[in-house]
Amino acid sequence: MMDVLSIHNPFGAPVYYKETVTSTMDEARLLSKETSGTVIVADEQSAGRGRSGRSWKMNRGENLSFTIMLHYPRIEEFPPALTLRTGLAVALAIEDFAAGILKTPFGGSVLVKWPNDVMLLDKDGRGRKAVGILTEADNTNVYIGIGVNVAQNHFPQELAEKACSIGQILIQEKLSEQLLTKRLTLLEKILFRLFSELHNTVAFSDWRKRLEEKLYMKGQKVCFIPGPPEELTTQPVPAIEGTLLGVGEYGEISIADDAGEIHSFASGELNVYARA
Ligand code: BTN
Numbered sequence: 001m002m003d004v005l006s007i008h009n010p011f012g013a014p015v016y017y018k019e020t021v022t023s024t025m026d027e028a029r030l031l032s033k034e035t036s037g038t039v040i041v042a043d044e045q046s047a048g049r050g051r052s053g054r055s056w057k058m059n060r061g062e063n064l065s066f067t068i069m070l071h072y073p074r075i076e077e078f079p080p081a082l083t084l085r086t087g088l089a090v091a092l093a094i095e096d097f098a099a100g101i102l103k104t105p106f107g108g109s110v111l112v113k114w115p116n117d118v119m120l121l122d123k124d125g126r127g128r129k130a131v132g133i134l135t136e137a138d139n140t141n142v143y144i145g146i147g148v149n150v151a152q153n154h155f156p157q158e159l160a161e162k163a164c165s166i167g168q169i170l171i172q173e174k175l176s177e178q179l180l181t182k183r184l185t186l187l188e189k190i191l192f193r194l195f196s197e198l199h200n201t202v203a204f205s206d207w208r209k210r211l212e213e214k215l216y217m218k219g220q221k222v223c224f225i226p227g228p229p230e231e232l233t234t235q236p237v238p239a240i241e242g243t244l245l246g247v248g249e250y251g252e253i254s255i256a257d258d259a260g261e262i263h264s265f266a267s268g269e270l271n272v273y274a275r276a
Pocket of ligand 1: 022023024025045047048049050051052054056064065066067116117131132133134145146147148
């Protein structure tokens with residue numbers, strides 16, 4: 001059974017809700033003929049997917065899992081750096097959401113980790129992942145799946161150092177009441193920010209500058225493992241250590257090694273945790 005949620009979607013398309021699904025990515029593909037901007041939200045995913053073939057698990061009812069389907073009839077029409085810019089939109093929406101609940105201008109740090117995560121910095125400046133984004137495509141559609149840790153307070157031991165939720169870091173106990181309404185408010189804010197990111201011509205022209213202002217570890221020493229994802233490579237590729245400079249016009253990451261040589265990569269993984 002699929003319900004239609006009565007929340008505002010600036011893309012002018014329905015927002016569907018299902019309690020349990022395998023993955024909202026699968027459900028979105030079944031909706032591929034619907035209006036561009038159609039959203040499917042679920043409370044529980046039995047086979048949630050992450051990047052590079054990993055699984056994605058979330059506690060039922062505490063978080064936000066959804067996929068938005070966008071129709072681009074030709075591949076040339078795909079917006080550049082779509083996943084990164086979705087991350088930017090989600091980061092801005094989390095700031096709007098936190099400010100709305102705290103009723104004060106929000107001064108915390110919500111940053112985009114290249115290429116597909118949103119990180120929250122705690123008061124000691126330590127970053128942990130609160131959002132994962134997975135982008136898939138077929139001939140005519142892009143499916144952007146977004147998982148946001150909203151109110152989860154406990155993570156499995158292997159994730160405790162790496163993962164966090166908005167409730168834990170930004171808002172604390174103020175999230176517990178009316179959690180469903182609050183999660184849908186956050187969804188509305190994400191859709192609003194994503195729509196502006198993709199349809200506002202000014203936003204289109206300066207996304208790199210705005211993204212770099214929110215780029216996790218920018219200007220700092222990082223360890224980068226060049227892609228493509230492991231399952232596509234036959235040879236292990238050596239990691240690069242250097243300074244994260246920023247992103248290029250297609251969203252590729254730029255890193256200066258210790259000799260000052262600049263390297264750009266379209267895929268790979270920033271391995272910030274390995275340095276601890
Ligand atoms: C990652 O960090 O590896 C990406 C995680 C993406 C998770 C979201 S939750 C909604 C959508 N449905 C899925 O199965 N995955 C994405």
